[in-house]
Amino acid sequence: xxxxxxxxxxxxxxxxxxxxxxxxxxxxxxxxxxxxxxxxxxxxxxxxxxxxxxxxxxxxxxxxxxxxxxxxxxxxxxxxxxxxxxxxxxxxxxx
Numbered sequence: 136x137x138x139x140x141x142x143x144x145x146x147x148x149x150x151x152x153x154x155x156x157x158x159x160x161x162x163x164x165x166x167x168x169x170x171x172x173x174x175x176x177x178x179x180x181x182x183x184x185x186x187x188x189x190x191x192x193x194x195x196x197x198x199x200x201x202x203x204x205x206x207x208x209x210x211x212x213x214x215x216x217x218x219x220x221x222x223x224x225x226x227x228x229x230x
Contacts, residue, residue: 140199142192148185154192155185162188 143153163175176184209225 140196142196143189145182145185145189148189154196155188158188158192159185 141151141153143151143155147153148156148159159175166175175181205228207227208223209227210221211224212219212221
């Protein structure tokens with residue numbers, strides 16, 4: 136599991152856990168849901184589309200980082216001696 140948000144790069148678009156690839160996957164699924172069965176561009180033809188996904192991913196991450204006060208995070212703690220382990224149980228966006 137990733138410990139931080141990562142927008143991605145063209146160089147690691149398909150080989151790393153990144154938000155831009157997740158956006159591309161969601162876009163592909165939305166197209167299928169809308170009945171669009173032609174595949175997304177691949178190879179060199181995909182560069183402009185992937186640059187857009189990278190820009191969106193990096194913009195979202197920058198926006199979230201600049202607005203941490205917009206979220207409330209609830210954590211359940213389990214104490215064991217001097218150490219505590221926690222698990223996020225809920226994240227709410229404040230509207």
